[in-house]
Amino acid sequence: MAEVLRPEMLDISNDTSSLASPELLHVLAVDDSMVDRKFIERLLRVSSCKVTVVDSATRALQYLGLDGENSSVGFEDLKINLIMTDYSMPGMTGYELLKKIKESSAFREIPVVIMSSENILPRIDRCLEEGAEDFLLKPVKLADVKRLRDSLMKAEERAFKNIMHKRELEANDIYSQLKRAKI
């Protein structure tokens, strides 16, 4: 009888994590204010995140390949773990950006956090109803970013564990079949 492949020896795809790289969250930050862009970029870097910063919702959509122009080259490889956007921006607001992202099949799972200097309850409600992960008052604090990061890492871990568990079950299933077939 040929050697039966044990489950651990089956090739399990490396793509079990949607993290940009081990332990590194990739954040897309959107803000029309140069001061705020510099600030949020630093906050995120200090929190060990990979950061891409853009100055408008339109550019964010371009980056994600959602602008309906040419589809962004290899956007399937684009691993964004979090989008943080200012609410009040000229042109398209952060709220409108949120809606576009939630409408997209490719990116609707990505958590979107809205940042605003104004503590307006109906605004907050509207954003949360539209699926925003969180609503942060500006200026954003290091503690806010840390909290976000921790909760996302936990969610990633859970998702990762689920995938691994599923793969394990599948592998065990194949193993049993092979054994029965006496290959």
Next chain:
Amino acid sequence: MNTTVVAQLQRQFQDYIVSLYQQGFLDSQFSELRKLQDEGSPDFVSEVVSLFFDDCSKLINTMSRSLEQPDNVDFKQLDSGVHQLKGSSSSVGARRVKNVCISFKECCDVQNREGCLRCLQQVDYEYKMLKTKLQDLFNLEQQILQAGGTIPQVDIN
């Protein structure tokens, strides 16, 4: 390294920055900015602050133009400018500038051109004042570093 000189400079720095907080030029957000600075990014604070002052200059120019014609003031554009200025002053901890913006917004809301003109003048004064103060602060930092010392952490709480 002359430890006496360093100690003196550090003392000067400490006193100066505390006075800026006490006189209301800066608020706790500025100390948040300082926490984000390290050996890898030693100029972070001065860079952000520089962007802020550029913003001030630009926005004040635009708003000044909006206010030029007495019977043709674009209060909507004015409001937008004030909003942006308030936002960035808040992000860097420029407390006095931010407070003027609050009054400025109130004047916009009731379309009070005279009030707006006064606020514009005040905001111009405050940002330039802060610019000078922070330049002095950064100079002190440089002197400390050049004398071989480290810049003190200052807890303003």
